[in-house]
Amino acid sequence: MNGIGAHEVVIEGPDHTKDLADLSVEHLTQVLTAYRERVMDLHRDRRLRYVLIFKNHGAKAGATLEHTHTQLIATPIIPKILQEELDGSRRYFELKERCVFCDIVQQETAETNGRRMVLQSDRYVAIEPFAPRFPFETWILPRRHVDSYQSVSDPDEMAEFAGVLKETLTRLNRALERPPYNFVIHTAPVAEGELEYYHWHLEIMPQLTRVAGFEIGSGFYINPTPPEDAAQYLREVAVET
Amino acid sequence: MNGIGAHEVVIEGPDHTKDLADLSVEHLTQVLTAYRERVMDLHRDRRLRYVLIFKNHGAKAGATLEHTHTQLIATPIIPKILQEELDGSRRYFELKERCVFCDIVQQETAETNGRRMVLQSDRYVAIEPFAPRFPFETWILPRRHVDSYQSVSDPDEMAEFAGVLKETLTRLNRALERPPYNFVIHTAPVAEGELEYYHWHLEIMPQLTRVAGFEIGSGFYINPTPPEDAAQYLREVAVET
Numbered sequence: 001m002n003g004i005g006a007h008e009v010v011i012e013g014p015d016h017t018k019d020l021a022d023l024s025v026e027h028l029t030q031v032l033t034a035y036r037e038r039v040m041d042l043h044r045d046r047r048l049r050y051v052l053i054f055k056n057h058g059a060k061a062g063a064t065l066e067h068t069h070t071q072l073i074a075t076p077i078i079p080k081i082l083q084e085e086l087d088g089s090r091r092y093f094e095l096k097e098r099c100v101f102c103d104i105v106q107q108e109t110a111e112t113n114g115r116r117m118v119l120q121s122d123r124y125v126a127i128e129p130f131a132p133r134f135p136f137e138t139w140i141l142p143r144r145h146v147d148s149y150q151s152v153s154d155p156d157e158m159a160e161f162a163g164v165l166k167e168t169l170t171r172l173n174r175a176l177e178r179p180p181y182n183f184v185i186h187t188a189p190v191a192e193g194e195l196e197y198y199h200w201h202l203e204i205m206p207q208l209t210r211v212a213g214f215e216i217g218s219g220f221y222i223n224p225t226p227p228e229d230a231a232q233y234l235r236e237v238a239v240e241t
Numbered sequence: 242m243n244g245i246g247a248h249e250v251v252i253e254g255p256d257h258t259k260d261l262a263d264l265s266v267e268h269l270t271q272v273l274t275a276y277r278e279r280v281m282d283l284h285r286d287r288r289l290r291y292v293l294i295f296k297n298h299g300a301k302a303g304a305t306l307e308h309t310h311t312q313l314i315a316t317p318i319i320p321k322i323l324q325e326e327l328d329g330s331r332r333y334f335e336l337k338e339r340c341v342f343c344d345i346v347q348q349e350t351a352e353t354n355g356r357r358m359v360l361q362s363d364r365y366v367a368i369e370p371f372a373p374r375f376p377f378e379t380w381i382l383p384r385r386h387v388d389s390y391q392s393v394s395d396p397d398e399m400a401e402f403a404g405v406l407k408e409t410l411t412r413l414n415r416a417l418e419r420p421p422y423n424f425v426i427h428t429a430p431v432a433e434g435e436l437e438y439y440h441w442h443l444e445i446m447p448q449l450t451r452v453a454g455f456e457i458g459s460g461f462y463i464n465p466t467p468p469e470d471a472a473q474y475l476r477e478v479a480v481e482t
Contacts, residue, residue: 054454062453073455080460184458203458211452212303213295214314217425217444219321 004047006074009065010034016067019057019178021169028162029155031070035185036158038072040150043190048074050082050189053149058180061207078189085186086198093197101199102145104129116227118171118234123157124164128227128234134205135225136176136234140164141201147188149200165202167239172206175237179206245288247315250306251275257308260298260419262410269403270396272311276426277399279313281391284431289315291323291430294390299421302448319430326427327439334438342440343386345370357468359412359475364398365405369468369475375446376466377417377475381405382442388429390441406443408480413447416478420447 012020012031023031039051051074056063078086092100108116108127118126118138126140140161142152152158172179187200215221253261253272264272280292292315297304319327333341349357349368359367359379367381381402383393393399413420428441456462 052455052458054458056453060451062451071454073459075459075461079458081458084460182454182457184454186458205457210301210303212297213312213423213425214293216423216446217293217295217320217322217427218314218316219325220316 002047002076004076006042006045006048006051006072008038008042008072010038010070010072012068012070019068019169019173020055021166021173023166025159025163025166028166029159032158032162032165033155035070035072036150036152039187042072042074043150045074046191047076049191050075050078052079052082053185053187055181055183057182058178058207061180061182063180082186082189086188086195089197089199099145099197099199101141101201105141105143116231118231119164119167121160121164123160126164126168128231130227132223132225132227132230133221135208135223136172136179136206136230137223137227138168138172138204138230138234139201140168140204141199145199147195147198147200148190149185149187150190151200168204168234170239171234171237172204174239175233176206176208179208181206243288243317245317247283247286247289247292247313249279249283249313251279251311251313253309253311260309260410260414261296262407262414264407266400266404266407269407270400273399273403273406274396276311276313277391277393280428283313283315284391286315287432288317290432291316291319293320293323294426294428296422296424298423299419299448302421302423304421323427323430327429327436330440331438340386340438340440342382342442346382346384357472359472360405360408362401362405364401367405367409369472371468373464373466373468373471374462376449376464377413377420377447377471378464378468379409379413379445379471379475380442381409381445382440386440388436388439388441389431390426390428391431392441409445409475411480412475412478413445415480416474417447417449420449422447 013023013027035053042048042051051072053072055070089100105125108125116128124140124142126138129137129139181204183202183204185202188195188198254264254268276294283289283292292313294313296311330341346366349366357369359369365381365383367379370378370380422445424443424445426443429436429439
């Protein structure tokens, strides 16, 4: 491992008072496309093994800048969390010959009344995962099996992702009174080639509870909110769409 | 795995205004002995695989009660973090035929000027670890190779641990103006038998920075404070001993 890396900040618009959810779908599409372009450019440097795209929104979620922004940190190794997810999904694939994330999309769509479904479009689903670490943790997954965020090359596909992200954030904002949150894009490491067992997605984690001694000491998370309750609440909250 | 567990709160004294570091060494010895007795009693239930002993001190470290207290959570599985530490130290032992924590104690004692050493006694060392996740993260390790906290059966050994813990917390309080902190006792799972590759210790983590998107997404920690600087600061801060 080399002591090499990159850190970039994407400033999402000129207006200091607008959060990501306040941007138009067209504007948000441009932001999401900018993430993709920066990832692709950073990956021209072969020493960088992974580019983590993440957002800290609100001081309680660790944001040190108020103006809406997203960060990219490129590292010379695959992050621990992603490596664990890659290992887990590879084991699942070896066992079932199916992608675990495709199975999640399938199952959450078929689940009686879609009780962990927040919203869905032709190409994407937004769900509360079965075992969320945080109350109102929400994942957006593409229905199409594709391992990396960089593969979203179709502008319509990106615009649809922007629409689903905007509505998801708007529902979270309405339900939880504009909570602090983090989001992270989980995507395949570039050098690995196309991974049949991995499937990119976005994980949004509102910061409503505090990670403390139990979580730090165990790696387990205490979450008092069942995902089914959170999903119902997010579905039923009134938003203009 | 069964859905079984236990959660206990150790209230450390009758005085609402005194923190752990304010207790006398005699009093603190009783508190630390109480942890041990509760762990031993909980382990009579064979369904419990691990008892996590941890403290949240201050609201920013997740404490929901102001009165000084410690928590024990017993789980039917070995916590993820501990399993990773067990796996890592077993691999080290297989390679070197030595306990990694004994080597750490040895190395930090021998290190030029003991530059990551905070304080030491006959039986214990308090150090800043080589790659700390948090600024001023401090570990207390027994010099004697012993895998579990329950093995501290000698009252003098426990009293000496209390003295080292009190001075370490006092130095952190003085240096960082009574910071919020978490601590966690890392100890061997009981059912495993005596582990030659594991070595109990206490990890104290002041909460000065915020864990945010990068840490949640990567499992890596950004720490702006070199352990050598933190150790020097903690050694030099004036405390009455």
